[in-house]
Amino acid sequence: MLLCLPTALRIAAKMEASRTTRFAPPFGSGREPFGSFAITKARRRHSPGSQLISQNAAYPFHREDVTRQAGRRLACQPSDADTSHMLRASRAVIIAFLSGVGMAQSLPCDAAPREIPIAITESSDRPDPRKIADYASAIDAIVRVLMQKFDLPVPRHTFTIYRTREEFEAALIEHMRLAPALAQSTASFAQAAVGGQRILVNEVEVEKLSWPERIELIAHEITHTVQLELAGHRSLVRQQWLTEGFAEWIAYSVTESLGLDDLSRQRARIIALLRAEGGVGSLPSLAEMNTLAQFIGARRKYGFAATFSHSFLIVECLMKRHSFGAVVEYFRHFKVSGNYAANFHLAFGEKVEDFEAESARCLTRLLI
Numbered sequence: 001m002l003l004c005l006p007t008a009l010r011i012a013a014k015m016e017a018s019r020t021t022r023f024a025p026p027f028g029s030g031r032e033p034f035g036s037f038a039i040t041k042a043r044r045r046h047s048p049g050s051q052l053i054s055q056n057a058a059y060p061f062h063r064e065d066v067t068r069q070a071g072r073r074l075a076c077q078p079s080d081a082d083t084s085h086m087l088r089a090s091r092a093v094i095i096a097f098l099s100g101v102g103m104a105q106s107l108p109c110d111a112a113p114r115e116i117p118i119a120i121t122e123s124s125d126r127p128d129p130r131k132i133a134d135y136a137s138a139i140d141a142i143v144r145v146l147m148q149k150f151d152l153p154v155p156r157h158t159f160t161i162y163r164t165r166e167e168f169e170a171a172l173i174e175h176m177r178l179a180p181a182l183a184q185s186t187a188s189f190a191q192a193a194v195g196g197q198r199i200l201v202n203e204v205e206v207e208k209l210s211w212p213e214r215i216e217l218i219a220h221e222i223t224h225t226v227q228l229e230l231a232g233h234r235s236l237v238r239q240q241w242l243t244e245g246f247a248e249w250i251a252y253s254v255t256e257s258l259g260l261d262d263l264s265r266q267r268a269r270i271i272a273l274l275r276a277e278g279g280v281g282s283l284p285s286l287a288e289m290n291t292l293a294q295f296i297g298a299r300r301k302y303g304f305a306a307t308f309s310h311s312f313l314i315v316e317c318l319m320k321r322h323s324f325g326a327v328v329e330y331f332r333h334f335k336v337s338g339n340y341a342a343n344f345h346l347a348f349g350e351k352v353e354d355f356e357a358e359s360a361r362c363l364t365r366l367l368i
């Protein structure tokens with residue numbers, strides 16, 4: 001539960017830290033940004049214009065930006081409020097709080113987000129999956145499939161639902177360390193984000209989806225927490241086609257297991273879509289979907305189907321060539337080493353370059 005005063009303390013601490021600390025540099029610098037992996041996505045299956053936003057751009061925080069966010073959070077200002085007013089208000093709140101005046105208590109606070117443990121519930125009363133219409137039941141059903149059918153370790157993270165874009169935006173900064181400008185643009189359309197042992201949910205966007213679509217989305221995001229758990233919570237910022245493709249495959253498998261969808265129908269839909277978009281020749285290479293930044297760039301350049309759905313097909317090819325268990329082992333190898341190429345070779349017994357040639361043949365057979 002987020003409370004105003006502890007939040008003020010954390011933000012004040014961040015402000016203090018930002019005076020001397022520059023966070024890790026952006027992508028492509030060769031340094032791993034932060035210690036956690038996180039990705040958010042906005043996926044509207046029927047809206048090809050939707051965008052992916054992924055975090056860890058790792059821009060440095062600026063004191064003024066954090067203060068502006070503090071103003072929005074602490075003073076509960078509307079999003080179109082005058083910035084300079086918010087800056088003054090937030091500074092006043094923080095200064096007053098730090099000096100013991102307790103002024104923050106007199107200001108209205110954000111409503112606390114809803115928090116649901118990501119775990120199997122104790123309840124024996126499980127609804128028909130086709131009638132699920134609440135997050136707790138959806139999470140329970142998904143986690144049961146992940147643990148009982150796929151034997152995957154689901155960490156006890158928290159599913160946190162933010163009712164407004166402003167709260168979601170503040171949470172992206174607090175829990176995922178997004179730069180304020182990126183948090184603001186992300187919150188304008190992103191549905192969810194994974195990081196800081198949480199799945200952050202932008203309810204404004206997610207409530208536009210049907211419940212089967214929400215279950216597919218939640219299963220995708222929970223799969224990212226599983227990947228992190230397997231990897232010992234090491235950053236997973238390379239070979240994104242594998243990370244995203246596996247999350248897509250699991251999400252479709254979960255909805256199929258719950259009787260909400262059919263994996264073969266989804267596969268046929270994706271193949272038809274990719275054929276219509278130009279087939280193999282119009283798809284990005286694995287190298288173009290390697291880092292988070294590259295995956296975002298490919299998503300923008302080629303679209304959702306050519307990145308996420310394409311990655312789903314590649315991972316299916318990978319699992320047919322090797323096995324589901326080999327993919328799980330790939331993520332487990334990160335507990336020991338952060339060397340992506342070495343971990344790929346250890347898990348699959350071949351270099352990623354060799355697999356790419358096989359993947360091209362596999363996709364050609366599918367998309368011809």
Ligand SMILES: [Zn+2]
Nearest residue numbers: 039041244247
């Ligand atoms: Zn994802």
